[in-house]
Amino acid sequence: MKKIILITVLGCILSIGLVANSPKESFKYQLELNYVVLSEGTKVNAQPVLSKSIFENSNQEATISYKVQMDNVIHSELSGIGGAFNEMGGEAFASLTVGDQKSLVEALFSMTNGSGFSNCRTAVGSSDFGLSAYSYSQTPNDYKMKNFSVAREELTLIPFMQAAYNENPDLKMFASPWSPPGWMKESGKMDGGDKMKEKNILKPDPKIYEAYALYFAKYIKSYLEHGITINRLIIQNETDMNPKYPGCDMQPEQMEDLISNYIIPQMKKSKLDVELWAGSFRGKRKDAQKFMSLEGAENVEGVGLQYCPQSTMNELRTKHVGIKMMHTEGRCENGENSMKQAQKRFSEVSDWINSGTENYCYWNIILNETSTSGWGWKQNSLININRQSGNITYNPDYAPISLLSQYIRPGDQSVMVKTPEDKKAIAVKNKNRVVVFLENKETDVSIQSIDISGEKYTVELPAQSLCAFVFKKHK
Template sequence: MNNLFSPTKGAGFSFCRTAVGASDFGLYAYSYSEVDGDYDMEKFSIKREEKTVIPYIQKAFKYNPELYLFASPWSPPAWMKYSGLMDRGDEFPEKNYLKDDPKIYEAYALCFSKYITAYEKEGIKIDRLIIQNENDIATKYPSCVMPVEQMGKFVKTYLNPRFKTDDINTKIWAGTFRTAGQIDAIEFASNKEYHESFAGIGIQYTSTKYIQDIKTLLPEMPIMHTEGSCYNGNNTEDQASKRLGEVAQYINYGVTNYCYWNMILNETTESGWGWKQNSLINIDRENKTVTYNPDYSVIALISKCLQSGVVRVANYSSAIIISVKKDNKIFVLIQNNKNKADKYELDIINQNSRQVKIPANSVSIIQLDI
């Protein structure tokens, strides 16, 4: 936990994500509302998460009290969907939707309210809520297809009023949009009817051309990144070498953060649905060993610079590079993909240029006092 969250001794992760109920890396599908027809949430419970999830997040805040936490569901409770299932959406794609029913919308809004309140009682503040993870796909693991029109109606007519009534200050964000198979993020950005109901847009797996389109349509609305490339659980150095370029893709195009996703997985790298992904750390349960993967080295290094309060500054370079500024210092994150060390010249307006040598096949940070 020190290595992940401590700002002084570790990576200092400061903006993290948790799932509302089961995610694709849950052991099985579950929600906080398991009783069919419990519209008043009388049986609502976060007990499933009291053993592991909640203590883990509490420790994260212990090591970094300045941590921001955002949350998103992978699926509504099963009984709120036409399929009656949280998972197996690939088998019943036409039914993998939230029911278009006012009673369901009211119950789901109440479920979110109770979730945030219950977590606050555990000392955990949910800063932002994103309505639906990857709203455009039906998968074997928990998922829910939620068209932009339904998302907008639910938030404007039901969720915002519920939060206001219950005095909940958690900000509501649209998404998470992928623009992989369709362009829901562009549809959202181009329809002014939705804008006042949301504080921002959450995206993942989104190319820069779509980010530019969103910024053009909605220059004043912030965009947050919600999940990094998960790969296949192999955790190779080659995969880690692509991380700075991935982060730069978002930060250099005006997105306010980067979120990796799996911090820790077990030795199988698999979810309960046989879904393998990379992680920063693997723990072998039988041998009691902890492995720090190549991704940890890169992401932890980047995290030391991309902290709350830094400001991105424009740069001109053919290399993979991110430049940020804070407290009269400029931090240049730069990658050398060559098999030998290489020299780079840093030129800052109204200052003398400086030349630095970057090691072969490395991601490096250059700190400049200004």
């Protein structure tokens, strides 16, 4: 049986009584189309998602077909979509009026009136988008962390995160350091690893390991005192990097020792309930594969990955059945914030979700008007805030990320979609609905077919759009 469905005019969503047959039970579907326009010249605002009414029509034939394999579950419990908090963004956020702050966090984090970001990231100390290199332990050889302090972030990063939690109390947060405090490293510095690669490492000293484990515990406790729960701790950002900004080269064997013999005992001693994840790993040095081959790999919940080819995830899933993987950073780009870059986001997200990660995490949520780090390089962001004028700019990347976040919710399952060559798709489901994401890169509308459990629905995709077709179940 084939259903032909065409989208015509803006308006309310109509229930049209579509029937989808499955081996176990039949459902009537209320079909919605929600989409974002990604054509050049489109101005993105705080609410970029549009809707169109759907009516039956039998006069069109699909040129592209997708088959949703409902029983082929990739991940049984997704944790959603989010982005990263940083000190630069926190400073820019603090420059806004109270009213503008409230509107901004509602657009980003509201589960009913906004994007509903559900799984976000922050840095333990300075990232490359800190205003400068800093840690919470600036006093050399302070092994007992007597001078530990997060005071620097109380004026910038922490208020932004608190506002996000006020809007979405169920927000999940994972954190990772870009570098340990400088005095814990052979180089004595958090940054400058590009000029002293051999010393850009954590000192292999039990006293340092004990101090670093205590540092993590103090961080998590301090944030709890500010009403912010760090649900997951990823031990080191980009383990194989020696950048000019804060970084640390950490071999898998050192990470395993640090986790198993120091961090876990310290977390138990401090009575802290936090998941420990290995990583974040890139694909170049095969650190994820090496770590998972070590005995202590059983002591972590999973691995954090970024900038890996799909072959890395496939290899990990094949060799370590049941492995948990999370995505930790989206492509940072070069600060152009162009629509052409936004048009590529769906391809990136689909590669990660369809390779078995439980989430997708965009990088910078907010940057200031310069988009430039303290180390002189530009990156993209979902939003730019001009600290002088107070102007808020929603960049092109915000549109696809907002749509994906609104319709990939915590607890959803990702399922396989059989696609034509060079085409991308994502399908997620829960007990109430199925959502199929498709894109149309052409300048004309595209007629495409979605097969769900043997029922075919032909749908019209607006020109140059990313679409979320929502099939709501009604018994």
